[in-house]
Amino acid sequence: MLQSPVLTALNHLLAQADWARGRLRPFAGRQARIELPPLPTLSFAVDEEGYLRSTEEGGADVSIILSALPLLALGNPEQAFKQAHISGNADFADSLGFVLRNLRWDFEEDLSRLVGDIAAHRIAGLLTGLFAWQRETAARLGENLSEYLAEEQGVLLRPSEISAFTDDLNQLRADLARLEQRIGRLSR
Template sequence: MLSSPVINGLNHLLQDAPWARERLMPFAGRSACVVLKPVEISLGIDAAGYFTESATDDPDVSLELPIGSLPKLVGGADALMSDIRISGNADLADALGFVLRKLRWDGEEALSRLTGDIVAHRAVATARNVIGWQRQTARNVIDNLAEYFSEEQPVLVKKTLLEDLGGEAAALRDDIARLDKRLKKLESAKR
């Protein structure tokens, strides 16, 4: 049910990436299963290097990603690589991993087919500027809230103050331990 839209999307990306199709061509007729529980997507590879729906229940390689690892996607696809469990053909897994990590949608190229190069370039540049502005605004809001809660309404403690407090507490602990030893020494000398 979910496989067809995913395969169509991947094939749309592969259409503009001959390097990726060349990397997949040697694995024609092989299959892979990508598991993100509870979703499983079975992929086959055809002779032209495109993905097809897999007709086999026994894939050549299985790539399983725990759903708890998805927040790492913010750091990019490479951040997820340590959490993926691979079983099966290592060469096919390597080729799939390389292609899926490097495959990117070129929105400007796709839009230029509909509107022309100049309009597409300006539209994408405007979208990048708007996204950059939103990111900067979000950073500013977070910085301002952190400053407010650490300076104006001290609910948060600055890291340097916390480290200073930790150092003072350790020094006090050491002083108390030394005082305790002196007291014990004096008590033993009294007897």
């Protein structure tokens, strides 16, 4: 159900990235399975050209279980793959993981086929600027909220305050240990 569109999209990205197909070609005929609960399992094999072909679930050479769907949805595949459980052939898993982490869509190239090179470049620049603005705005909002909660409301502690508290606590422990030693010497 979901496998065919996903493989079509991945193959489209692979068509734009010769380096990725070159990295997968040595593993022609090998099968892989990617599980991303609650989505259906994705089973595929690498063909001689480095593209992915659908296969039936079964004896996979590599199994990757990703449990970080929110990280993928937020566009952070690196973090998602750090939390993945990978089993099977190490070389194939390494190459497959590298390709999946670093494969990027060149939307400007696809857009240029519809509207031309100049318009696609301008639209891509506009969209890139818009997304950068949104990321920057979200970062500033987070910084302002944390500053408000730390400075105005006193709900959060600044790192310097936590560090000072930790230093005071360590000093208190050392003083207590010295006091216990003195008491022990006096009681003897």
